[in-house]
Amino acid sequence: MPEGDDIFLKIMNSFGVKVVEAPLIEVKAIDFSIPDPVLEFDWIIFTSKNALKPFLKKVSDIKNTKIAVIGNSTAEALKNIGYQADFIGSGHSGARFAEEFKELATSGDRVLLAVGKLASNVMENSLEQDFIVHRVDVYETTIPRNINLKAIAKIESDDYGYIAVSSPSAVDNLMLHMKNNKERLRFVSIGTVTSAQIRRYGIEPSGEATNQNYKGLAETIVSTINPQP
Structure with missing residues (x-):
């Protein structure tokens, strides 16, 4: 979900993870x-x-x-x-x-x-x-003037793996557009502050980056998708 940070996309692409960009903040x-x-x-x-x-x-x-x-x-x-x-x-x-x-x-x-x-x-x-x-x-x-409504529809129909969020505002703005299945959302958060905002909606993040940057966020998504034994 985060918009375009090069290192995030590079890591995702290197592991074959499809990214749908849906900027949630402006x-x-x-x-x-x-x-x-x-x-x-x-x-x-x-x-x-x-x-x-x-x-x-x-x-x-x-x-x-x-x-x-x-x-x-x-x-x-x-x-x-x-x-x-x-x-x-x-x-x-x-x-x-x-x-x-x-x-x-x-x-x-x-x-x-x-x-x-x-x-x-x-x-x-x-x-x-x-x-x-x-x-x-x-x-x-x-809130951006133009939201990727196709991405929102995929989330509501549970047609996604994880939602990567990089700020509390992104969490809030997504929730404003969600109508169904809010409690089932699978978030991976960039860090503690963003995770705290997710929990305010009664949702436990599926993952939280230890290194609170886009590289850490990408690595956490990869490890969440493919957990090591």
């Missing part, structure tokens, strides 16, 4: 302000590639500020628009990233955290123990 930039010039921050952290374009559209020059990102896909997207990440977190989770970042950065550093509006505050709270953190919400997720 990313929209939102207005934001920064209390001080970017140059006064020691670090900018991008938790997702979705944060890059909205942030850089408003803040055009960040070349003199160190940049940290979560996951290789965000680092690659950053590179494609002309910047190099100074630190790439493993992408296992926001909490894990915070612990990794603390080993690198200097206590008391000023950190600008560019995230989505619905992002958890777990990483933010952890970073605030050692750094001066200013969070800016730079994008939000909404």
Whole structure:
């Protein structure tokens, strides 16, 4: 179900798993302000590639500020628009990233955290123990104008293997379109926050990625389809 992340599709294709893309969220930039010039921050952290374009559209020059990102896909997207990440977190989770970042950065550093509006505050709270953190919400997720109704019909008729979801919003938006068999849905989740949202509907995820990124999601689907003895 997630839209187009190359590494996800590459892994799925390598194992012969058919993927039907059905984007369930649309990313929209939102207005934001920064209390001080970017140059006064020691670090900018991008938790997702979705944060890059909205942030850089408003803040055009960040070349003199160190940049940290979560996951290789965000680092690659950053590179494609002309910047190099100074630190790439493993992408296992926001909490894990915070612990990794603390080993690198200097206590008391000023950190600008560019995230989505619905992002958890777990990483933010952890970073605030050692750094001066200013969070800016730079994008939000909404329901797409065009939903893949054929994919929804396949799900309702139980003509699918698993539903891969990469955000709580995707779970909510799918549920809005489901009329039947909600309790029987077979989700594989990208991580703990998304799994928690699935459970709010009374459904236990069939699988949850240990490494909370698209690579981890793909690997979890493969292992769920073909469990090892």
